[in-house]
Amino acid sequence: MGTPDRIAKAEIAEPLLEIEDLTVALPTGSGPRAAVDRVSFAIGRGEGVALVGESGSGKTQLARALVGLSPDGARLSGRVRFMGRDLRALSDSSWGEVRGPGIAMVFQEPAAALDPVRTIGEHLAEAIRLHRRATADEVRRASVEALAAASFPDPGPALDAYPHRLSGGLQQRACLAIALAPAPRLLLADEPTASLDATVALEILTLLDRLRAERGLAVLLITHDLGIAARHGDRVLVLYAGRIVEEAPRAVLFASPKHPYTRGLFRSAPRLAAARRPGERFSVIPGAPPDLSARGDRGCAFAPRCADRFAPCVESEPALERVNGGRVRCFLHSPAPGGGARP
């Protein structure tokens, strides 16, 4: 077992969200297993942090735990503090003060997040009235402002529109407007563009960047796409089998990814620059991520798929060690117990 990922508080001047040793264990056929495994990191005010992971990495369970929406039967441990407040100790009623005006969320499927029988205006009015008293005129004005903040092209008429009348891109803008209406400090965006067309997706991500710059909104962008993460996060966290395996400022991660998993992801992601020569193949990471129920508790979780593994990797798990500007969990970059010749 590795050590918990301690984080120096001094690293982030004004931490908005601090997560320490967070574990989310889910019931499986072979007992509870950690979908999120001793994760620690912090998000500063107005900071953009991208969390990258493939399906089953635990990225969605992590986000849900942050807003108290873990599934029934989930067991949580560790600490989560938001603006100095201990979120793990919140009662159901106190969550109402955090969700919305503190932490807001947007999801992958905007159509599923919107109620099909209510207009966009009704959604917005509910979000606004949940957190303050307002007259009908004030609600209308605040609603138009929220839609305008989400760069909705024609806010007035949109208030009377039902969700199905809008394209996927506009539905996601409406979801963003609803999330932004109570002026949150942190936005959790869970694969916000995975269901959108490429040109529309880029617009939504550009909008998130602008909201950070203009309003000081902090964003935790959860994505499977390393390219999106590296372009739209100040800092990137890479999650594998519930563990943070690498963390780095985007420039550092782009210039020199350290963990073999991160390097493999960069290599296997298709890039336009490289047209394929005849016979050429995508570079791939062999195998597949481990199932939750099949996760071993010894060694590095990535070792079975890793081309660079050597003896210590299957014996014990490396700690998350500081390596020029970032942190990486790999014996190639930290002392391995009992030596062990590196490959």
Next chain:
Amino acid sequence: MTGRRPLLLAAGLVKRYAAPRGLFGGASRPLAALRGVGFRIDGGETLALVGESGSGKTTAGRIVARLVEPDAGSVSLDGEDWLALHGGALRRRRREVQVVFQDTSGSLNPRLTAGEQVAEPLRIHRLVPRRALAEETRRRLADVGLPPETAARFPSELSGGQRQRVAIARALAPSPRLVVCDEAVSALDVSIAAQIVNLLLDLQERTGVSYLFISHDLAVVARVARRVAVMYLGAIVEEGPADAVVARPLHPYTAALVAAAGGRTGERAPGGSPASALDPPSGCPYHPRCPVARPRCRTDLPTLETAEAGRSVACFFPGEANDMKGFSETFHRPHA
């Protein structure tokens, strides 16, 4: 273009769907999913159809696979009229064109094991003697990188990547001439998608099968296909060798896709939602989003014309968006 006969030639494909009526009725308007689409696929080659939702790329693939009948247009397979086949004649030859879908929950039978999924087409088309069926099934699973014990597993017991391998083994079992891959890797994780793309390339080299590779992802397409056709609102707006199209797009929409995929045009894409096929704009359907549109583009419809050797484009001002300096910064306003 080579002088040899194409494996598949599609011309003038038109497909209209009746648009859904509003809650209180009202006149039903036809929705043009395809507005005259043609392409050719040579033996052992891959043509990619790339476009966003509503571009008509899936409808084009379904017509080729005989899952949807066009309202007009022709498709020939190996010089024969492929759309003229019906009933028993079509059933006997259906195996020549197979499909791999994005979602295996629709293409694999949840009650059949992986082995049975692959054995079924071999048995139905009587491609293997009964006593050799089990052995052949194992061989076919091995061809797609699945170990023999996979044969006894049900789809629900397999990962997404393994299920897509089974779907590919099933599609290739009857030795098709052409496989329509409709967003075949879009639902998979990056590291698994790369494995499946490599598998498709390996199988093509080994068997000489042709692919119609349908995808929204220009970056994947550029690695898979030698030729690419870019679709927008039911029509092909640009067609040519994949490397040339990506390196120097001629149509402003292609330039936007290249930008969105992080290509050399920059990281910012132009804004705007795809126009609705229900209510297509006048003139060039792309003009409301186009950074180089002129008055003419609002009234006249450009047709697909040869622009240079092996490349064609439907644009009055080809290449301008790509050459535009500051293209990214000047244009990202949203459009309703």
